[in-house]
Amino acid sequence: MNEKVKSGSRNVAIVGPYLSGKTTLLESLLFVSGAISRPGNVKDGNTVGDSAPESRDRHMSVEVTAASTEFKDTRFTFIDCPGSIEFAQETYNALIGVDAAIVVCEPVAERVLTLAPLFKFLDDWEIPHLVFVNKMDRANIHVLETLHALKAVSSRPLVAHQYPIMQGEQLTGFIDMVSEQAYQYHPGAPADLIPFPENLKAEEQMARAEMLETLANFDDHLLEELLEDIEPPQEEILQDLKLELGADLVVPVFFGVAEKDYGVRPLLEALQREAPEPETTAERRLKNVKGNQTLAQILKTYYTPQGGKLSLVRVWRGELTEGIVLNGVRSGGIYRLMGQQQHLVNHVGAGEIVALSRLEGINTGETISTQTPVKELPQAEQLKPVYALAITPERRNDEVKLSSSLTKLLEEDPSLAWEQHGDTHEVILWGQGEIHLQVALDRLRRKYHLPMTTHQPQVPYKETISKTVAAVHGRYKHQSGGHGQFGDVFLDIKPLPRGEGFNFDETIVGGVVPKQYIPGVEMGVREFLTHGPLGFPMVDVAVTLTSGSYHSVDSSEQAFKQAARLAMQTGVSLAQPTLLEPILRVRVTTPSEFTSKVLQLLSGRRGQILGYEGKDDWQNWDHVSAYLPQAEMQDFIIELRSLTLGVGFFHWEYDHLQEVPEKLAERVLLRNDNSSNRNGK
Numbered sequence: 001m002n003e004k005v006k007s008g009s010r011n012v013a014i015v016g017p018y019l020s021g022k023t024t025l026l027e028s029l030l031f032v033s034g035a036i037s038r039p040g041n042v043k044d045g046n047t048v049g050d051s052a053p054e055s056r057d058r059h060m061s062v063e064v065t066a067a068s069t070e071f072k073d074t075r076f077t078f079i080d081c082p083g084s085i086e087f088a089q090e091t092y093n094a095l096i097g098v099d100a101a102i103v104v105c106e107p108v109a110e111r112v113l114t115l116a117p118l119f120k121f122l123d124d125w126e127i128p129h130l131v132f133v134n135k136m137d138r139a140n141i142h143v144l145e146t147l148h149a150l151k152a153v154s155s156r157p158l159v160a161h162q163y164p165i166m167q168g169e170q171l172t173g174f175i176d177m178v179s180e181q182a183y184q185y186h187p188g189a190p191a192d193l194i195p196f197p198e199n200l201k202a203e204e205q206m207a208r209a210e211m212l213e214t215l216a217n218f219d220d221h222l223l224e225e226l227l228e229d230i231e232p233p234q235e236e237i238l239q240d241l242k243l244e245l246g247a248d249l250v251v252p253v254f255f256g257v258a259e260k261d262y263g264v265r266p267l268l269e270a271l272q273r274e275a276p277e278p279e280t281t282a283e284r285r286l287k288n289v290k291g292n293q294t295l296a297q298i299l300k301t302y303y304t305p306q307g308g309k310l311s312l313v314r315v316w317r318g319e320l321t322e323g324i325v326l327n328g329v330r331s332g333g334i335y336r337l338m339g340q341q342q343h344l345v346n347h348v349g350a351g352e353i354v355a356l357s358r359l360e361g362i363n364t365g366e367t368i369s370t371q372t373p374v375k376e377l378p379q380a381e382q383l384k385p386v387y388a389l390a391i392t393p394e395r396r397n398d399e400v401k402l403s404s405s406l407t408k409l410l411e412e413d414p415s416l417a418w419e420q421h422g423d424t425h426e427v428i429l430w431g432q433g434e435i436h437l438q439v440a441l442d443r444l445r446r447k448y449h450l451p452m453t454t455h456q457p458q459v460p461y462k463e464t465i466s467k468t469v470a471a472v473h474g475r476y477k478h479q480s481g482g483h484g485q486f487g488d489v490f491l492d493i494k495p496l497p498r499g500e501g502f503n504f505d506e507t508i509v510g511g512v513v514p515k516q517y518i519p520g521v522e523m524g525v526r527e528f529l530t531h532g533p534l535g536f537p538m539v540d541v542a543v544t545l546t547s548g549s550y551h552s553v554d555s556s557e558q559a560f561k562q563a564a565r566l567a568m569q570t571g572v573s574l575a576q577p578t579l580l581e582p583i584l585r586v587r588v589t590t591p592s593e594f595t596s597k598v599l600q601l602l603s604g605r606r607g608q609i610l611g612y613e614g615k616d617d618w619q620n621w622d623h624v625s626a627y628l629p630q631a632e633m634q635d636f637i638i639e640l641r642s643l644t645l646g647v648g649f650f651h652w653e654y655d656h657l658q659e660v661p662e663k664l665a666e667r668v669l670l671r672n673d674n675s676s677n678r679n680g681k
Contacts, residue, residue, distance in 0.1 A: 008073055008074050008075060009074060009075040009076070009077070009277075009278055009351050009352065010074060010075075010076050010077075010099050010100065010271055010272065010275050010277070010278070011076075011077045011079070011097065011098045011099045011100075011278065011281075011314065011351070011352075011353045012076060012077070012078050012079070012098060012099065012100050012101065012102060012271060012275065013078075013079045013081055013091075013094055013095050013098040013100075013101040013102070014026055014078055014079065014080045014081060014101075014102050014104060015081045015083075015091055015095070015101050015102070015103055015104070015118055016083055016102075016103050016104035016105050016115070016118070017083045017105065017106075017111065017114040017115065017118075017646075018060060018082075018083035018084045018085075018646075019060075019083065019106075020083060020104045020105050020106055020134055020135075021104055021106075021134040021135060021258050021259070022049075022061065022080055022081070022083060022104045023042055023047050023049040023050050023061060023065075023080055024039075024041075024042060024047075024134075024258045024259055025102070025104055025132065025134065025258040025264070026047070026048060026049045026065075026067060026078055026080045027039035027040050027041075027047050027048065027049070027258075028258045028259070028261045028264045029069070029076070029078060029264060029267075029268060030048060030067060030069050030078075031261065032071075032261055032264050032265055032268060033069040033070060033071040033076065033268065034069070034070075034071075035067070035068075035069035035070075035338070036048065039261075042059050043059060045059075047339075048065065048067050048338060048339035049061065049065040049067070049080040049339060050065065050080075051065060051339040051340045052340075053442075053446060054439045054442045054443060054446075057442070058435070058439075060082070060083070060084060061080060061081065061082040061083060061084075061087070062082055062084075062087055062090075062439045063082065063087070063090050063300070063302075063412075063413075064079050064080065064081050064082070064090050064091070064093075064094045064299070064300050064312070065079070065080040065337075065339055066078070066079055066080075066300075066312055066337040066339075066353060066355070067080070067337065067338050067339055068336045068337065068338060068343075071268050071272060072269075072272060074272045076268075076271070077336075077352070077353045079094045079097075079098060079299075079353070081094055081095070084433075084435065085117075085432070085433070085641065085646050085647065085649070086431070086432040086433035086434075086435050086436040087415075087432070087436065088117075088383065088415075088432070089380070089382070089383050089413070089414060089415035089432070090300070090413070090415075091118075092121060092380035092381070092383075093299055093300060093364055093365060093379075093380050093414070094299045094300060094312075095121065095122070095125065095127055095380070096125060096127075096297070096299070096378070096379070096380055097297060097299040097313075097314030097353060098127065098281075098314075098353075099128070099275055099276050099277070099278055099280070099281045100127070100128045100129060100130070100245070100271065100275040100276060101122060101127055101128070101129040101130075102129070102130060102131075102132050102267070102271075103115060103118065103119070103122075103129050103130070103131045103132070103251075104131075104132050104134050104258075105131065105132075105133055105134065105150070106133070106134060106135050106138070107133050107135065107136055107138070107139040107140070107141060107146045107255075108140070108141070109141050109145060109146065109149040110645075111645070112146075112149040112150055112152070112153055113153060113591060113645055113647060114645055114646055114647055115150070115153050115154075116153040116591070116618075116621070116647060117647055117649075119153055119154045119155065119156075120155070120617075120618065122248070123154075123155050123156060123248065126247075126248045126284065127248060128245050128246055128247075128248050128275065128276055129248070129251060130161070130245065130251060130252040130253065130254065130270070130271075131150060131158065131251055131252070131253045131254065132254045132255075132256060132258075132263070132267060133146055133253065133254070133255045133256070134256060134257065134258050135257060135258075135259075136164055136166075136171035136255050136256060136257050136262070136263075137169065137170055137171055137257045137260070138169065139166070139169055139171070140169070143160075143163065143164055143166075143203075143207075143255070144203070144207070147160060147207075147253065150253065154251055155619070156248065156249065156250060156251050157214045157217075157249075157250050157251070158250070158251045158252075158253050159177075159210070159211040159214050159215065159241075159250050159251070159252055159253065160177055160207045160208075160210070160211055160252075160253050161176075161177055161178075161211075161241070161252040161253060161254055161270060162174040162175065162176060162177060162253075162254050162255055162263070162266065163175040163177060163200065163203070163204045163207055163208075164255040165182065165184075165197060165200065171185070171255065171256070171257055171262055171263075172184060172185060173185050173191060173194065174191070174255060174263065174266065175196070175197075175200065175204050176266070177204070177207065177208050177211055178234050178237050178238060178241075179234055180196070180204070180208070181193060181196070182194050182195065182196045182197060183266075185260070185262045185263075187260055187261070188261065190265055191265070191266075212226060212232070212237070213226065214250060215237065215240040215241065215244060215250065218240070218243070218244050218247075218249055218250075219240050219243075221236075222236065222237075222240060238273065238274065241274050242273070242274040242276075245274050245275065245276070246274075246275075246276035246280055252270065252274070254266065254267050254270070277351075278350065278351025278352075279350075279351065281351075282316050282317065282350060282351065285316060285377065286316055286317065286377075289375055289377070291371070292317070292318070293317070293318060293369050293370045293371040294315075294317060294318025294319060294320065294324070294326075294369060294370040295315075295316045295317040295318060295367065295368075295369050295377075296313045296314060296315045296316055296317075296320065296326070296367070296368050296369070297313060297314050297316060297365070297366070297367050297368070297377050298311045298312065298313050298359070298362060298363065298364050298365060298366050298368065299312045299313065299314055299353070299364070300312040300364060301363065301364045301411045301412050302355075302412060303408055303411070303412055303447060304340075305447070308357065308358065309357065309358060309359065309360065309411075310335070310342075310355045310356070310357055311355065311356045311357075311359045311362065311364075312337070312353065312354075312355050313353070313354060313355070313356055313368065314352075314353050315348060315349065315350050315351065315352045315353075315354070316350060316377070317350050318349075318350060318370070319347055319348060319349045319350065320334055320347060320348050320352075320354070320356065321334075321346065321347040322334055322346060322347070324370065325370065326356075326359065326362070326368040326369060326370060327362055327366075327368050327369065327372065327374060328372060329358075329359055329360060329361060329362060330358070331356045331357065331358055331359055332356065332357030332358035333356075333357050334346070334347065334348060334354050334355070334356060335354060335355040335356075335357070336354055336355075337354075337355050342355065363411060363414070364411070364414050365379035365380065365414070366379075382414065382415070383415045383432060384651055384652070385415070385416070385417050385430030385431055385432065386431075386432060386433070386636075386637040386649070386650065386652070387430070387431055387432065387433050387434060387436070387437060387634075387635075387637050387638075388428050388429065388430045388431075388437075388457050388634070389428070389429050389437050389441075389454045389455070389456070389457065390424075390426040390427065390428050390429075390454065390455050390456065390457040390458070391427050391428070391429050391441070391452045391453070391454050392427065392452065392453050392454075393450060393451070393452060393453075394451040394452065394453055395451070398450055401448070401450070402427065402450065405444060405447075405448040405450050406418050406429075406444075408447075408448070409440060409443060409444060409448075412443070413440065415431065415432055415436070416429065416430065416431050416436075416440055417429075417430040417431075418430065421457070421458075421460065423460040423536075423537055424457065424458040424460055426457055426458060428457050429441075432637075433637055433638065433641070434635075434638060441454065456634055457634075459581060459582070459630055459631045459668075460582060460630075461536045461579055461580065461581055461582075461660070461668065462536055462537050462538065462539045462579075462580040462581075462582075462657055463532045463533075463534045463536045463537070463538050463539075463577050463578060463579055463580060464495060464538060464539055464540045464541060464577070464578055464580055464657075465493065465494075465495045465538075465541060465572060465575035465576060465577055465578065466495060466575065466576035466577075466578050467495070467575050467576050468492070468493065468494035468495065468575065469492070469493050469494075469571045469574045469575045470492045470493075470546075471490050471491075471492065471546065471547075472490065472491045472492070472493060472567045472568075472570055472571030472574070473488075473489075473490055473567060473570070474487075474488075474489050474490075474491065474563040474564060474565070474566035474567025474568070474569075474570065475487070475488045475489075475563055475566065476488075476559050476560075476562040476563040476566060478559075483553060483554055484551075484553075484554040485554060485555075485556065485558070485559040485562070486550065486551040486554040486555050486559055487517070487520070487548075487550070487555060487556070487559035487560035487561070487562060487563035487564075488548045488549040488550065488563055489513065489521055489545055489547075489548040489560065489563045489564055489567055490545070490546050490547040490548055490567070491525075491543055491544065491545060491546065491564070491567045491568070491571060492543070492544040492546055493541065493542070493543055493568070493571045493572065493575055494541075494542050494575075495540060495541065495542075495575070496540040496541060496542050497540065498540055498656060498657055498658075499540070499656060499657070500540050500542075501539060501540065502526070502529060502538075502539065502540075502541055502542075502543075503541075503542040503543070504522045504525060504526075504542075504543050504544075504545075505542070505543075505544045505545070506518055506521075506544065506545040506546075507544060507545070507546050508545060508546075508547070508548075512547055512548050512549055512550070513545065513547075513548040513549075513550060513560070514550060514555075516557065517550065517555060517556070517557050517559075517560040518545065518560075519557065520556075520557030520558060520559075520560040520561040520564070521545050521560050521561065521563070521564040522564075523557075523561050523564075524560065524561035524562060524563065524564030524565045524568070525543050525564050525565075525568055527561070527565065528564070528565050528568040528569065528572075529541065529568075532572060532577060533569075533572055533573055533577050534577050534579055534669060534672075535669070535672045535673075536579070536672075538572070538577075539580070539657065540657075543568070545564075548560075548563070578659055579659070579660040579665040579668060579669065580657040580658060580659055580660065581629050581630065581631055581657065581658060581659075581660045582629070582630040582654055582656075582657060583627050583628070583629055583630070583654075583655050583656050583657065583658045584627070584628050584629070584630055584633060584652045584653065584654060584655060585625070585626075585627060585628075585652065585653055585654075585655040586602075586607075586625070586626055586627075586628045586633075586650050586651070586652045587623055587624070587625050587650060587651050587652075588602070588623070588624040588625075588626070588640065588648065588649075588650040589615060589618075589621060589622070589623055589624075589648065589649050589650065590621065590622055590624065590640075590644050590647075590648040591620060591621055591622075591644060591645075591647065591648075592614075592620045592621060592622050593620070594643055594644045594645075594648065595612060595622045595624065597643045597644075598624050598640065598643065598644070598648065599612070599624065601636075601639060601640065601643060602624065602626045602628060605628060605629070605632035605636065606628075606629050606632055607626040607627060607628045607629075607632070608626055608627040608628075609624070609625075609626050610625040610626055610627065611624075611625055612624040612625065627655060628652070629658070630654075633652070636650070637649075637650070
């Protein structure tokens, strides 16, 4: 790559589980670097991150927030990412554009497991990352226990960059593991040098030896020094940390209290010193992309009340100028973001993350360039929806703008989906969980003035028949002056194997039903099957027209259609109609320690277990395969996450129809009858 990349900048994502303190850390980073005069508070709703009203209502991040600052001549763009698993798509889409990530967690061993999917994503994409153990003023386990718990969920070795100094449960300072100097924290000020605490000498030496041994696994010269008991120079250790972190070979660990700014300055200094430069990241991402044209990628799409569409982009190559044409679309202004504040700039170079306005028709994840055709860069995998609500506008005249508003909503949040269901005729909004959909509904109300009513989607039940009936007679005769209407048919009706659908045939001989009227018979049969005697569409039925009669004047295609409907009405009621429900094939992914609970959960929901096995490349995780009735799926994800510390997930696809158990069928039919009565049917 020949273009000049600004080496004095870093793009860093802040990621981690819900309630780990990511937004508080962002406030501290911005305060320490001088971007804001005082840090905000999540509870007070005055933070740079979580600035969307949907975030402030819930005191949680629901979309990524970008904020730029400068620290010691280095420009940092921080991307604060949601912690809830329901908004993981936001996090994954943003992570592919950063140079490094800070993984924020609490010093609580039993919650460390929640980091496993995040560590897996970071390692799969080879994104350099370090860990910031936050809330050390609430630590209830020893430092080494915290490190041990973290190592159990990371496929990359962890190295302690610091050793915390504790007084009881309070964090008071740290020992720098490279220089072996000790520092004491002070509220609102940099830490100052203090004498080395002799009571921590043995523990610090053990942790430092482990750090050096881990680094020596990737540096033969360092290994030789350790074998010969030579103390390696600090510069060599720092260089190894930079190289190994940049190659995603090791994960440095820091400790602090973001709310008090403890540990934040050393963290910033390490990011400036050791995180890879933008050019290093670009070389890795573009190693198979030739050319010198400007190249960027969209990490997030916003629709703002005043400015319209904004696209958060990572510039991989070249530079952006105001009005530049990308993918054939002329863009608008270029902005650096500080939460919801926008700072207009004339141009930016490679390595920057900025917002572009008016990139109409270009979506999150897409690659944009000054030249076409564009070679698409890899995108984060699209998460499949697992939770649904049927939605209806509160005001009937709003139905006309629902489709366009949902389209914009999905541009902002690609992990949503919607459909107009063909059988139930409901508009169904799909997402990653209950809170996820509530946030989407809030946006519809606030941004697009579309308040919604919701209910659980109807299960698309079907019905079929259980036995064959032959020679069912249907006669339609109507006289109303002038030509009358006459159609007369005999039908054989029989069940088909599951999944065969519908088949129509005729065995007419002697012209008892003229050929021009036979399509009317099939039409009448098909219309009847759309709403069987139990109230649902009918499937897996074969109908054969065997005989009939006609009138040379009064017969018509319409009359034979009506005759066929009458024959079906009589015949199907004799053929023992049966209710069918859709069965999904689900594949649940869970930590192995929760596999037995997942098996119980599936069995308790009428699931049929097909088996389970270890998940490839995921240590101590299992795949559980099962058939699950769709009627049991509605809140399945909620209970699954409750059982698995929030990290269990599943994929599903429609598999087949199956007869509903008799007692359950009675309840379904009773509900359907009551619903029909309420709707005046």
